[in-house]
Amino acid sequence: MSTDFQKARAALGARLRELRVSGPCGRLTGTQLAERLGWSHSKIYKLENGRQTATAEDLRAWAEATDQPDAAEELNSRLKGLESHIRSWRRQLASGHRAVQDAITAEHGRTTTLRIWENCLVAGMLQTADYARAVFTRHAELMQSPRDTEEAVRARIRRQEGLYDSGKRHQIMMWEGALRTLICPPSVLAAQLDRLASVVGLDTVELGIVPFAASLKIMPANGFWIYDERLVVVEDWHAELWINDDDSIATYLRTWNTLRQSAVFGADAQRVINMARRAL
Known part of the structure; x- marks a missing residue:
């Protein structure tokens, strides 16, 4: 996997973490967010630490679960930037x-x-x-x-x-x-x-x-x-x-x-x- 791709994926993860901890209804723990989404805690960890590539649906769900649905478009743009180089x-x-x-x-x-x-x-x-x-x-x-x-x-x-x-x-x-x-x-x-x-x-x-x-x-x-x-x-x-x-x-x-x-x-x-x- 290219270094540039990994850096971009890590940056996306950092942005996801930012949305989780600074939502309008207050900070969510990883466990709380996982419960809202019906995901395993390990998935939250992997996405935030750039160890897994999110799907567009993952990003939409994350934005809604952190009470920031307007962020979905920005997150999707970041994902498209990743996929312009690594097209799974x-x-x-x-x-x-x-x-x-x-x-x-x-x-x-x-x-x-x-x-x-x-x-x-x-x-x-x-x-x-x-x-x-x-x-x-x-x-x-x-x-x-x-x-x-x-x-x-x-x-x-x-x-x-x-x-x-x-x-x-x-x-x-x-x-x-x-x-x-x-x-x-x-x-x-x-x-x-x-x-x-x-x-x-x-x-x-x-x-x-x-x-x-x-x-x-x-x-x-x-x-x-x-x-x-x-x-x-x-x-x-x-x-x-x-x-x-x-x-x-x-x-x-x-x-x-x-x-x-x-x-x-x-x-x-x-x-x-x-x-x-x-x-x-």
Whole structure:
């Protein structure tokens, strides 16, 4: 968890504590507030000490329980500030995957050069509908989120129209493991590999593969996307990280360039794709 995020969460906790002890009807103890809310005392403690992230409903209830309902809007604004950087899957997927796809599509729309690194899955910008369907289904199962798979698939495929926009550049790299991961049936992966081979040579797309046999200067860790040089999005199991500070962006650009030194492109990339296809 980022230091900036933790500092902001601690500041939100301090504000919650302030509301508890300075309400118009007098100071409430943590136990008294927990009784009003029907919560455990430990939840009060964790929220006030920045050890747990509140939901919007938690904040509304807190404001009302401390007899300061007008504070709910301010608290919610603080929460949105937190989530602008750490976007938990629990919140993002509350209504399914479609909303997540729409949010990232907006970023694609305002981006001229998009750099993508994937180590275990085919990049979403190059996924077939069947492959995307398998990915969304497995992720929804893991996150126990609502199923809107078909809407999410359509949103992802529509975004791929940007691949053919002459004003945009897509620099996509994947580890060879992404070509062989059976997150889907073998027949679906075979069609997906055919799709990858078809974009090699497209003038708006640079597709690189880091082969298993390549000498690596850095480990092929988790995926990330660099939008121009203003935003990086990183996926983790609990959340997406939206990073926009200059130092962190510079780190991801260096990481990208280091990975690129181990990648192959053009006909060499096609050969790696064909090897994975034959292995099926």
